[in-house]
Amino acid sequence: MSSQREQKPRSPDSGNISGKPSEFTTISNHPIRRIYTLEDLSSWDAGRDLGLPGSPPYTRGIHPAMYRSRLWTIRQFAGFGSAEDTNRRFRYLLSQGQTGLSVAFDLPTLMGYDSDHVFAEGEVGKCGVAISSLADMEALFDRIPLDGVSTSMTINSPAAVVWAMYLAVAEKQGVDWKTLGGTLQNDILKEYIAQKEYIYPPKPSMRLVTDTIEFGARHTPKFNTISISGYHIREAGSTAIQELAFTLRDGIEYVEWGLRRGMAVDDFVPRLSFFFNAHNDFFEEIAKYRAARRIWYKTMTDRFGAKSPRSRAMRFHAQTAGCSLTAQQPYNNVVRTALQALAAVMGGTQSLHTNSLDEAWALPTEFAATLALRTQQILAYESGVTSTADPFGGSYFVESLTNEVEQGAWEYIGKIDALGGMVPAIESAYPQREIADASYRYQMAVDRKEKIIVGVNAFTGEEKPLETLQIGESVRAEQSLRLRQLRAERSNQEVTRRLSDLRSAARGEQNLMPLIYDAVKAYATLGEICAALRDVFGTHEEAPVT
């Protein structure tokens, strides 16, 4: 064994790096050793811990041939302005080779308000598409046959309502619900933890989620009725292990609620999907995805006794880390996104969104969105990494790191179990506090230049202005006009009746999806339906943890 001295990292020439030798840790502060050898895997067993792709414990991926038989879905998150604006962008992206749709809604829609609500002022169409009624949804999918493409919808508190609109559009197009593919984010737990787009308190919100899962299990067997997400938890500043642990523990919570509803585990778990971040630290991310599959396999088998492989093989979408992209020297972001996307692919993702270079400034221009799409296509067709499954399998480093990330996640899952589950943990602000602490620690490390961000705290330069997408205030005015027209043309009597029926049902225990669907078809607006539920469920306010 060589007795080489540890090499101290040399300071780069710019002169504005501290020059102190740093500990070698991941971006999540996880220590990384100088070298990994066979000795690091002394208690590792390839048969038990690695397996083959498409077989337990799914460490290597969920399909035997992985990308050789089918590439990940290129699914770019998009949405801004009016339904017509977004429809145009959707059709453009599909024409450029995107293989799945992903809808970004504006904040009023996300929070259950119509575009003409007083709280919607200044916000309509600014960070996603404005959808206030079934009419808007119809416009959104104009000339897009829903049996030809799958759609992911990033919507949480009003997910049931927006999904009902999607199902109504499918019905109008003559598409059989049994063939409808797509994903509904619908993960309310991570809203309390990180994204904060909650409307109602936790228990009625979990009821709504369980209603959609149950409805989907019966009527839309190809539709993922939930996308259990770590992306937002990571964006809020968590470590990779926290992202993994909190997401999986959220998953456990949804399974428990589904079982309490009376569903058999293998009847609904196959349509629970997941959504992870693809952050900067290349190997930590790959280890995270591999650990995720192994933990879910073990959990579904040992904790829940699932029999179907479709319940035990975790499917996930990944998105490159928005929070890692900089306002300074924005073209650097193209490189960051490419590396992050590569990690997601080498980690075996089923679906991928790559961010645009102007992420820190505004919603993407067509140019930036196209370049982000091309990034995936270059990965898919030019890099060669798709030719074999789990290229890093067997690496001393990656297997060790996978073990360590898995171990760290189990510890957190245990802590949350001890608190009584995720809902109690959220109520005591446990995950929120962990995330606030991790995000502060990271910021301090960046401020002290212990973590370098190129172009921001090192290698800075003169900034050139960047042309960005401008969204005007006219969308709100147009939407307000449309809503006035809608309310004049529909049967307000029927709307009132449907909303009243919904309120009564919400007070009881029946599945609300059929009633929401009826309200949507009567052209009750999103805001009206959400308000009706607010009347029964109340609203949630957090006690913020800084």
Next chain:
Amino acid sequence: MPEKRIRVLIAKPGLDGHDRGAKIIARALRDAGMEVIYTGLRQTPEMIASAAAQEDVDVIGLSILSGAHNTLAPQLMDLLKEKGMGDVTVLLGGTIPAADIPALKQAGIAEIFLPGTSTQDIVAFVRNHAARKT
């Protein structure tokens, strides 16, 4: 006589729920010895102006990542003026396109802090620019 501590209100106007930055700034200013009140999410400009008056703050820090800054920030500035609080220093951080900055400064925002700003720079700015009430 000990110097009066600078009082800062950190606010999240509008529907935007992204609070990572606001919480970090609140903590950094607190660690720097200031009195910091964090409003929590989904505050209207009216709520922020009332809180600022009630808490008698020297500085307001707004965090907006939703794109609604061109509506919400000027609304707050108008309310502050109405309440005779035009001397309060108002700062803005978040997702703010460069093209929007001149108009925001024109409306009275003292400074806009883009993603990538260090907490030390913000602490220093607040120390140097906090309006002091006599």
